[in-house]
Amino acid sequence: MRITVWGSRGSIASAGAETVRYGGNTACVSVESDDAICILDAGSGLRRAGLVFAGDTRPTHVLLTHLHMDHIQGLGFFRPLFEPGRTIHVWGPPSTTQDLRTRLTRYLSPPLFPVRIRDFGAHVKLHDAPLAPWLAGGLEIRAAAVIHPGPTLGYRITSGGRSIAYLPDHEPALGGSIGHPAWTSGHDLAASADVLIHDGQYTAEEYAQRVGWGHSTVAHAVALADLVGAERLVLFHHEPDHSDEVVDQMLATARSDRRRGSADAAREGMMIEL
């Protein structure tokens, strides 16, 4: 598997000199095998991913964790969606009230966006993510609900015995202390993952003012990574107001606090081979 970060920022794109190292685009990570492309979230980073994956003949699956704007705003700028004859599978969280197409169309239609889903050149197949794992080529995908406002999923992708867990928007601390596997959101998805890409948006001081907003501190991310035995923690969903220097400091904290395994911070262009 090849993992590429196209957007690591949370909440809103934040381009500028102060964010140039970690990047200003919102959530988007691709996971490739020889026979499939999976794209985790469709934030503004998806535009650049689309330039690379344009014309690619591998089956392409876009896996949406949830439908907040910073996770879907790149969809209308994903070049493969405008390629006639190409099929793009889009998976998202199920809802008890509306299907995925109806919910996505609220954004992908006038007046918020000029082009409707049905007018994309590609054949777009929308799916509620199932409870059971499914296959995209040689990639096994598993989805499970995690704690975040509104229906929200985390994903785990496994191939050849290696796995990546992706929980970009996640507040396990809202479920109590992070310590008992049975009572910790995200535990089973992230268990023993080689790479855990996890929400690390806030400092402890910021979190105190934003409990219930659906995000984690660096300490929460480290606690979960240690609890599940994840080998490599990758902090993600950087706070838009955090400069590169602030993210550097948060990463240093994560590295010193991890009891086992390593820590890193996601940055645009980062690639991980598993």
Place this chain on the structure above:
Amino acid sequence: MPQHDVELILARQLAEGLAVPVMLVDARADTLFFNEPAEALFGRRFDEVDALPFETRTRLLAPRHADGRPLQIDEMPGVRAMRERRPAHVAFHIHGLDGIVRPIEATAIPLESARGHVLGAFVVLWAQDAANTVPREET
């Protein structure tokens, strides 16, 4: 033990913060958690019993109607709520683990996933008139 669904994790966290007695059960009606106010009704701390299988809980608490007839499985509030997929309210007596028989009322609300699966029930308990509370040996 596998991780519980996030709906149950959040329900437990809510229960821990409430001042009314609450018990959380899973889809098998096994007790996953009861909060501190519920400990006073059950007569035992949660930490002492941890999770309780349905059969064990039923044997220990011996839920009964006011006339002494045992509650049937289908009459238990959590079971009813999950089977009927709507709130269920039942008044009955339990034998607390501290030896006290208590008349209580319970309202159970079914918990479902976004996929429509029944995950468990959130059971709110009320102690009836304290004057009706009697030691077990007198019943």
